[in-house]
Amino acid sequence: MRERLVISACIVLLTAGTACAEDAEKACMDQLAAIETLVDQRVEAKALSEGEVEEVNLLLDEADQYCTEGNYKKAKEALASVNKMVTAAPAQPPAEQ
Numbered sequence: 001m002r003e004r005l006v007i008s009a010c011i012v013l014l015t016a017g018t019a020c021a022e023d024a025e026k027a028c029m030d031q032l033a034a035i036e037t038l039v040d041q042r043v044e045a046k047a048l049s050e051g052e053v054e055e056v057n058l059l060l061d062e063a064d065q066y067c068t069e070g071n072y073k074k075a076k077e078a079l080a081s082v083n084k085m086v087t088a089a090p091a092q093p094p095a096e097q
Contacts, residue, residue, distance in 0.1 A: 028067035028075050035079050036060060038086055047089040054080050 039056055042048050048056065059082045066075035 012023070024072055025067060025070065028072050031079055032060070032063055032067055032075070033084070035063075035082050039082065042086050042089055050090065052085060059085075062090055 039048075040059065043053055059078050063075045063078035065080070066072070066078060
């Protein structure tokens with residue numbers, strides 16, 4: 001009887017751990033998608049230079065790789081860098097004269 005309880009407890013803990021990992025990965029991917037949407041909006045508004053777009057895309061690729069690998073801390077850092085770059089850009093490009 002005690003053996004069954006221990007086995008049951010182990011199964012519950014293992015499945016809970018997997019669920020937590022899946023939730024963390026989903027949260028990471030959701031955050032990545034939200035930032036990508038913001039980047040797309042800024043690119044369409046021409047608020048970022050070509051160099052900035054290239055740098056942002058490299059950081060997004062890194063964040064995607066980190067999310068996939070389960071390195072959520074590094075992914076969060078990369079996404080924070082992208083967010084900082086994108087939000088620092090003006091929402092509307094300066095009017096041409």
